[in-house]
Amino acid sequence: KLVYILNGPNLNLLGKRQPEIYGHETLADVETRCRAVAGEFGLEIRLLQSNAEHQIIDWIHDAREQAGGIVINPAAFTHTSVAILDALNTFEGPVIEVHISQVHKREPFRHHSYVSHRSDAVMAGFGIEGYELAVRRMGTLLG
Ligand code: DQA
Numbered sequence: 001k002l003v004y005i006l007n008g009p010n011l012n013l014l015g016k017r018q019p020e021i022y023g024h025e026t027l028a029d030v031e032t033r034c035r036a037v038a039g040e041f042g043l044e045i046r047l048l049q050s051n052a053e054h055q056i057i058d059w060i061h062d063a064r065e066q067a068g069g070i071v072i073n074p075a076a077f078t079h080t081s082v083a084i085l086d087a088l089n090t091f092e093g094p095v096i097e098v099h100i101s102q103v104h105k106r107e108p109f110r111h112h113s114y115v116s117h118r119s120d121a122v123m124a125g126f127g128i129e130g131y132e133l134a135v136r137r138m139g140t141l142l143g
Contacts, residue, residue: 001042001068001142003135005034006059007049008075014100014128022100023127030128034071037132041139043068053077053084060087068142069094071134078103078113088118094141096134099124 007027010017015026031047038045046067050056056077063070070091077084078099088095095118102125103110116122121137123130 002044002046002066003038003069003071003138003142004059004063004067005031005045005047005131005135006056006070006072006074007047008056008073008077009051011049011073011075012051025128030131033128033132034135037135038139041136041143043135043139043142045135053081057083057087060084060091063093064091067093069096069138071096071098071131071138072115072119073098073100073131074113074115078115079109080114082114085114085117088115094120094138096120096137097122098130098134100127100130101125 014022015024027049034045048059074084097115097119123134
């Protein structure tokens, strides 16, 4: 089974961007770690990143045909995008939301997530290990 791992704006700069908040590892490192965990569960992953809201929506639509589950770090779109929420509501499998940082101890505007209205589970503050834990949970849910 295939799991989409979708990443929103500025996460292409992971490792370089505010490392005191997001750490020094890159999205390529996230992909390597997730692929290893997925392998333990006989899952495949497809990790994608875009700075464009419409692209993320199109990938969620693709996931309807292609993927058993979606792991998504919508980044700043978490806090703004009804459109991404609506897209996720068209997807029937499990959705796990990941935030590298502990958004609830940051600025108040990061405390609300539109995506959480749909997410079956939420990781926040586990660093990039949050992605691995999300994939592990997908293994349970899709196994
Ligand atoms: C983030 C938290 C968001 O508030 C922020 O806009 C991001 C990354 C996280 O992974 O901690 O870009 O989703």
